[in-house]
Amino acid sequence: MQRIENPNRDIWPGLLKRPAVSYDDIEDLVLDIFKEVKTMGDNAVKKYAKQFDGADCEDFKVAESEIMAAKAEVPEALKQAIAVAKTNIEKFHNAQKTERLTVDTMPGVRCWQEKRPIEKVGLYIPGGTAPLFSTILMLAIPAKIAGCKEIVLCTPPDKKGNVHPAILYTAQLCGIKTLFKIGGIQAVAAMSLGTESIPKVFKIFGPGNQYVTVAKQVAMRFGTAIDMPAGPSELLVLADDTANAGFVASDLLSQAEHGPDSQVVLVSLSKAFIDEVEKEIKRQLVKLPRKEMAEKAMGNSRLIFMEDAQQALDLINEYGPEHLIICTANEAFFVDNVSNAGSVFIGNYTPESAGDYASGTNHTLPTNGYAKQYSGVNLDSFMKSMTFQKISKEGMKQLGPSIEIMAGAEELEAHKNAVTLRLNELKGQ
Template identity: 50%
Template sequence: MKLYKYPHRDLWSEICARPVQDDRKIIPAVTGILSAVQKQGDAALRSFSRKFDGVELGSIEMTATEIKAAAQQLSPQLKAALKQAKNNIEAFHRSQKEASKKITPMQGITCWRESRPIEKIGLYIPGGSAPLFSTVLMLGLPARIAGCKEVVLCTPCNKEQQVHPAIRYAAALCGIQKIFKIGGAQAIAAMAYGTESVPQVFKIFGPGNQYVTTAKQLVQNRVAIDMPAGPSEVLVIADGTADPHFVAADLLAQAEHGPDSQVVCITTQARMVKKIEAAVAAQLKVLPRKDIAAKALEHSRIVVTKNLNEAIALSNFYAPEHLILACKTGNALLKSITAAGSVFIGNHSPESVGDYASGTNHTLPTNGYATAYSGVSLDSFYKKITFQQLTAKGLKTIAATVTTMAEAEGLQAHSNAVKIRMTK
């Protein structure tokens, strides 16, 4: 990790720079995949599965029997863990339901807003070196709570055309019945455009590699997506009360996601630097994914600041996906935080708990998008529709305001729509 000691604000952009991705080759390749799937449908999906994954697909959709069989292939401990996570995630997202509120801004005018579920949802679940069955719960459960009528899940299969049993089991817990054995940009294309087997959806959720991310961005002229995405990241703010072993574990937990993940540590105590670095080195040696984590650490940073106020200011500038406050006064800092996907407060709040089972959603904005985007919530699966109703008296009260404004904009027909009612 590169060390910065008491950096001037001029260096903040350098400190906060994410790993650069070269899209010059990716965009043309993804564009070709999208076009092929749009034109050729299932034939293109089978061709790309053969080309990229070495899989000769029979049926693209999983059968109910295949989904049900997953329960027999998992340990009782993992099934119990998934059920506990499900309960917590459901509880947190159910608490986000809002009752409709009617207001009367003027006598005779009533306005309100109601939620309607997005009817067709597509979920992408990576299934490579780290099959993200936890993401099935994070996306499938709020979709069900919101009342989405159709949920389509795409995830890559292995060469035996099998999907990881934990993904299938998690999908069953969420009531998802349509699972398709396809991955990559072609899966995004299938959900965006529809094929003979895969239904077209209205909004796509889920993480993925650079090709999946690029595909999601390119199909936005056809479907909505959850948010812009990039590699995983965490920023830890540690004061003198932080445990360097805890800090190191949190940094490595994020670094093992992928070689393009980024971890940042900001500390107010220069003496903590060597302790954290030593703990990182010791823990890294025994990680099964140590090679991946080591590459991520190559473009990660550790920064020493003068005080916590400066540390928070630098964190807001970075706008991390995950922010861990390993500080004695963590709660006192919360009002100062303006840009973060999810915040973990204190030495006993590791980010991995939020990744799996505390109840909050782990689908969060990365790459600095936390300055303007929120993480996935129940609202992500709704459309908000506004309503209004006027009585004759209400229209008469506001008529002059509307006609004056419409005519000032040169839109006479707008004015007439009010005037003709007034003459009646």
Template identity: 55%
Template sequence: MQVFKYPEPENWTDILRRPVMDNLRLLDTVQEILKTVREKGDTALLDFTRRFDGVELDSLEVNQWEIDTAGVVLPVNLKAAIQVAANNIRKFHLAQVQRPEVIETMPGIRCWRKSVGIEKVGLYIPGGTAPLFSTILMLGIPASIAGCNEIVLCSPPDKTGKLHPAILYTASLVGITKIYKIGGVQAIAAMAFGTTTVPRVFKIFGPGNQYVTAAKQLVQQQGIAIDMPAGPSEVAIFADSSANADFVAADLLSQAEHGVDSQVLLVTTDESLIGKVKAAIMQQIEHLGRKNFAAKALDNSKAVLVPDENIGIQLLNQYAPEHLILATDRATALAEKVINAGSVFIGHFSPESVGDYASGTNHTLPTNGYATAYSGVSLDSFVKKITFQQLEEHGLQQIAATVITMAEAEGLDAHARAVSLRTESARFTGEIKPD
């Protein structure tokens, strides 16, 4: 862990810079896979699965027997845990449902906005180094609440040609039935362009490695919406003398174990805490099954000593972390000063891992500094918001002069005429009230 003591603000940018991912090396590969799937469909998908996943498949689609079997073989305690998490996530996202509110901007002029679910969405669920079945809850539940008519899920098969039973059970729990054994760039291509087997979708969600990330960005250029730009997972922690070093170390490691490119940052006002945290990390890392991943990630980790909490929060707002933990007795007050973060964890007993799984909030969040402008996935991510307006005759009469004046000033005579023809024509009556 690199340590920086009281750095000047002009040096913050260099200290906080994430490692640059060289996408140029892989773009040609990604573009070729996208092109091949678009041209050859299922044949290409089966070929890429053979090459990249090392398995020969007879069918890309998961059948009902496989889904039913997953529910049998999965441990009872894990199924119960998934159900608790699902209930909390559903409760949190149901509260985000917005009913149309009709606003009368002038007498006889009514305007409103209505949320309509995106008809077809695709979910990509990684299954390589870790089967992220929790992401199915985070994406499938709001998609269902939003009213998305078709939810397609793709995840890479293991060497036996199967998906992890937790992935299948969780998908079934949230009502996803169109499940395909497809991973990597080819999965993004299948959902973006459609094949004989895999339906084309309008928006693609889900995390992935640098190849998947590049694929999502490239299909976005071709008119397919994606959830957000994504990079390696990251956590930042603000801690002071009230923090528990063991807790802080565990939180840093919980993010570092995601992968070798994960980012972890500690910002503190207590110099002695840095040494305590480093010692706790060395002790705890020996007990991790993913020790090698965590150790590699920690090679790029940083600890920054700041003179006071205000400077610390300013630095963290500049960093704009995916996850921000406030490990201090003053966490509630400091949370009010956070303006750039994907998700904030307030206090000593709010570990980031709870948000990853079961508190109810969504764990699909902006990384790589995108929290300065992007929100995490929510119910809004799965809907389009359509505006409506309805004018009665007297409403149009009241606003006609305003619209005609503005349209003529812009040189758009047809716009003005669309209003004047109505106001000058024979009167009409009748109205249709919005639902």
């Protein structure tokens, strides 16, 4: 890990740069696959499933017998843990419901806003190096609470055409009935365009590797919305001498093990604390099963000493981390003033892993600095805000003249006439 002390602002952009990933070559490949899926449908999906995943599936849809078998394979302890997480995520997302907002902007003019669910959504669940069944909870639960009519789930199978039991178990627990054994670019293309077997959806959710990330961005060109631009996972920890060095090291490594292109950053107000964290990272790293992956990610990472709290805060807001852990004596200063972060974790006993799994907040978050303008997935992600209005005769008499004047000034005569006709009728009554 690169270590820096009190960096000048002029080097912050380079210091905080994410690992470089070139999407140029990938984009051409993705566009070619989208075009094939559009013209060849299921046959194209089968072709790329075999090419990329080594899976030869005649029928993409997960059978009921596979789900029943998966339920028997998942250990009881894991089922109980998933149940705890499900309950907490449901509580937090249920609390995000809002009532209809109604305002009489003037006598006789009533406007209101209400939220309606997106009818058809697609959930992409990675299943390659790690079967992310927790992501099903994060996406399916708010989709169900929102009232989405059709929820399609796609996840890659192994070379034998099987899906990890925990993914199937969690999907059925969340009430997902439409599951397909396809992954990668071809899954995103299929949900975006629709095939003989796979329904077209209006919005696609879920994380994935660089191929899935580019595929989601391309899907927008074909009229399908996505949750957010997202890339490799990242974490910034802000800590001082009141933090536990072992805890901080474990948090940094927990994100580093996601993949070699992940990035973790420690910003500390104490040089001695950075020394302790470095020692802990070395001690804990050798014991990790995903040691090689974490080591590569640590090469993209930074240890930054900042002696000034305001400068540290400014650096954090400049970076805009996906995950931010705050563990300092004056935590309130940072909590109250941080403006760019996907999700914030506060104190020695709030690991980022809690948000990843079971505390209740959503773990589908903006990366690569997009926390400056995007929110993480929440209940509203699965809904649209629609506005309504109703104007009475008296309301038209009061509001109509202003509309006429404005429409006339813009030289849109038909707009003006739509009001003038009504006002003339009202004058004759």
